Amino acid sequence: MVAFLALALAVVLTDDAEVMRAGLSAMNALTVYALVPMALFALVMAISQSLVSPWGLFRHWWVVVKLLVTLPAVLVLLQYTSTMASITKMAAGEPSAAALRSLAMSPVLHAGVALLVLLLATTLSVYKPRGLTPYGWRKEEERRLARQRR
């Protein structure tokens, strides 16, 4: 994602139309061959690890919020592959640097927002703020009462 944002900024900040077209093409390839597979892999690993670990998938608010933030981000990324392909196709027929620069603003904005989402997910994973969901509280109480009755 950082590489994608760096390429997008490079496209916006240069005046060379050929460099812009190459940058947009590279961003398209990066999206399809790196971002999408890694995002899907990370999502599957996160869900499976949650199910195996004591944290669970729905017991703690930080896990639920992280899932609610990550899942739409992955869906938007999947949808954005077609947008990125359209941008690359439009860039191929576009001669002027100004028009190419304006095409690159969408990837810059989306990459910026994606980085913010990643930052939020990472912060949640590191700090793990306290808070049990209603389901998690119910499970904890069941466990506590079962221990008390022994």
Place this chain on the structure above:
Amino acid sequence: MVDRGPAPHSSETTNQLQPRPRPPTPRWVVVLGLIAVALLVLFVVSRLAGMEHGPGLHSSLRDAASGALLAVAAVV
């Protein structure tokens, strides 16, 4: 007959066997939820206003944003 009195800690034992009330939802969850709802409302309003979400969506912001980026790059 010896009055042994109430069983020790019987009220505490009874209380420990009662389910405890659930604590309130943490404030950080409420704040993040409100932010998410606000963003969702903005998105729905933009769709209802007929704004197509594609590369052309940001056309009104493009020139301003790219101009700002170029100005920053010139200064640096």
